[in-house]
């Protein structure tokens with residue numbers, strides 16, 4: 859049975875992301891970073907939890923980590939765990955699934971603006 863407390867939204871086509879890349883998706887009031895590592899896709903908040911002004915989509919993706927371009931906080935993109943750099947909270951991550959060629963992210967409907 860589906861969980862009524864969450865919804866899946868399509869954020870991009872798989873072909874839109876090159877391997878080992880990160881891109882920003884602003885949609886439905888969300889500001890997300892979408893990652894492709896090999897054939898796997900991940901999603902997180904795009905705003906760094908350190909000072910709330912670093913955009914992770916402009917950061918440095920290496921293996922399974924993203925480094926914020928502002929002060930160098932490093933997060934595991936799979937879990938969001940802060941693993942290096944200045945002390946800060948973990949990064950919020952979102953479940954991702956691929957349906958056909960669509961990358962879909964699971965979100966709380968309360969976080970979505972507009973029809974979803």
Ligand code: FES
Pocket residue numbers: 906907908909910911912926927928929930931943944
């Ligand atoms: S804003 Fe990202 S490390 Fe400071």
